[in-house]
Amino acid sequence: MPQFTIETTYHLPVFRHSTYLAETSDVACRFAIEDTDWSGQREDCESSGETHVTGAGAAYRGQAIPVHAHFGEAVQRKAPQFELMLGLLKIIVGDAKARRPTPPGWLGKAEWAIARGEAILADARDPS
Template identity: 50%
Template structure:
């Protein structure tokens, strides 16, 4: 049975209570952060952090005597794992924002990386290893329609031009907030299930016809 030398650590909060005179709350907080005098420091044993592994070596009493072994992810300090995962989530959010700004559906790469990031986040919360392989991304979906607020603006102008019941209202009187709220309401309450079901059926027929032609003439 092999021997391993393992260094474990827990973080112990050290605190002090000192009064600072300052013009503002922010200035007082900055003075407290910049204060490097800790002569009145106390230790808070009740708030110590979780035990985690900070060093791992092969052999007996082998600490810092040879090359370290990589610590399995689930034994790292939890807050550090979460901090590193934050950078991944931020990158994915930037990718999604770029797609939304360009009126594009999320890419398959984004879906795959997001599925893996979700699995990794769940592993971090459970204290388990990172997933070795990206989780299988969902099957691609296709956007049938997109409700554009600019198009709604055009429709408002057309309706006001022909509907006498709103003759006292100009297109400019309808605010951007009202247009946005109306679009959100329609997008979240209108039932498109029949339209989507019909589109799926038509797509199925098209795929079947394509396969039939391919197998018939091969």
């Protein structure tokens, strides 16, 4: 029986509390983002991110094995899904504005994208 080495990880939030003199909260937020001094940082172990797969291989021998997207971090699944759904929405709205029917192939792609988006939100596998 083959052995597989699976690399998993989670993101650990690190935070700091800093006080800034500023005319508005927006300016203070900009100061905080630009501040590179993290010497007073603290880790928030209770708010760590989900465990997700970052790699797979045959016990570090040979080539990496492809890993299904649904084992990845949810936020990394959402980013390309947003781009896909925005593109489909632009096509469908463009067709509606031009008063032309959307080709059936595009509606099928939109239905698949909706199903995939729902799977991501439910932390489930992508539709086949």
